[in-house]
Amino acid sequence: MVTDVRVWCLRHAESENVTAGIAGVVPRAPLTERGHCQAAEAARGLDGEPIVRIYSSTALRARQTAAALASRGCGVVSVDDLAEVGIGADEGATDPAVRERTADVLRAWVVAGDLEQRVADGESGREVVARMSAVFRQLAAAHPGETVAVVGHVASLTVALAHLCGLGSRVWGRPLPHAEPFLVEWDGSSWRCSAWPMSVPVEAEDGDGLGDRGAGDW
Template sequence: MNAQVRVWCLRHAESENVTAALAGALPDAPLTERGHEQSVRAARALAGDPIRAVYASTAVRACETAEPLAAAHGLPVLVVPGLVEMGIGREEGSGDPAVRARTAEVLRSWVVDGDLDERVADGESGHEVLDRTTTAFRCIAEWHSGETAAVVGHVASLTLALSRLCGLGSSVWGAPLAHAEPFLVEWDGGRWCCAAWPG
């Protein structure tokens, strides 16, 4: 991995699990009508960029967000399981505000306090989420030396991974990723950089 790699990152567009205030990875939740419009706007914003591959988590909402972008470049959507959202175990799909609060508390522990042992119920630890997400980014960098790719993921897993990879630390906390707003991260052969966190 010696040549520069540019990766446009996006949190998925607005989805039904978000509007219903349900917690968890919820892989089958589709985009809302507004979410489909957001994904088309994101594709238009990146239409002039020489994107060589479009990756998404296995979640329906991530794939649906990626589809207009991939189509604009004549590409398929390539799914990467390591990009999925943090798992919260038995609390998956809960509408309980206390579960959502606990999920935010755990993410804060990971990003701000660096405590990756924390987890929601019997869900994933920060170590697990960080390992699989950073592995996905490293593989993409290996596959696209000297090229540009796009990644559609999720707020918690992207925030944790990129805050670590790019050395942003706790500065990203309080600036949550908006739906379907592209931002650039770059691999220069030695380190990752995110010049402007979009939150």
């Protein structure tokens, strides 16, 4: 019985919350004009891949990115648990201090493995990893032998895949670019990611920090 599953993961394309420096889930922020072009380019890059379903965060920017991929003929399913990391009372902030705190928390999760940290009264890393891991388990169960796509967000995808694929701090300093697909595979017992986006092998030396662009969704 074939159990392997291929998942093309990508952060949504550039959106207005990112260009405006607004922190948090910001579910109604749309793509920018550049973002729509990036989403179309991602769709062209995946042309020929046997994708049977696209799973997207419920955020507008993720759904718009997924819609561009769906133009190739496969359906889109919105999933609540693919959301960006919640930051509670700091949701929607533009204060640089909040952005600095979000970067510090993500670093604690990814580099130090301290999943108890959180921004304000938002989610802990443990909560984010739990909900994202549940989604990937469901994908593995629902699509044995198939290929799917997941459109999500920079922080929640980073911490979840660092944990699921055993990448740890090797992804730190390499923030996910907008709308650049990368492959994550399930072999029936574990997840693996052979290369993080920007064509940087995960075996390369560790990075130093995510930087402001990496925390852009928050």
